Amino acid sequence: MAEFQVTATELMEKAELLQQLNERYARKVQELILAQQRLREGAGRAAFDRVFQEDSRKLELFRQTVGEYCQALQQIIAGYEQAESRSIGIVGTRGY
Numbered sequence: 001m002a003e004f005q006v007t008a009t010e011l012m013e014k015a016e017l018l019q020q021l022n023e024r025y026a027r028k029v030q031e032l033i034l035a036q037q038r039l040r041e042g043a044g045r046a047a048f049d050r051v052f053q054e055d056s057r058k059l060e061l062f063r064q065t066v067g068e069y070c071q072a073l074q075q076i077i078a079g080y081e082q083a084e085s086r087s088i089g090i091v092g093t094r095g096y
Contacts, residue, residue, distance in 0.1 A: 008077050008084070015073045022066045029059045 036052050039045050 008081050011073070012077050015070050015077065018066065018073075019070045022063060022070065025066075026063050029056070029063065032056075 033056060036048075039048065
């Protein structure tokens with residue numbers, strides 16, 4: 001298994017980028033929903049609407065899941081930084 005190192009700052013930057021991409025994704029989904037609503041009435045529209053409604057639920061679930069992942073990642077980073085600060089504080093008080 002390969003190893004890699006990443007700083008908390010780098011990880012936070014990636015989490016923020018992912019959040020920005022998720023927000024852009026949400027805007028594009030909203031644009032798609034608005035375009036779907038402008039379609040003309042007819043038999044094809046009813047069939048399309050059924051499929052679109054199912055897909056739009058999946059799109060929203062994906063967006064929510066990415067958002068939850070970003071929040072969890074930020075909480076992990078914050079916990080890591082707190083533990084790192086405590087460790088530095090402990091080392092600073094010892095006379096090695």
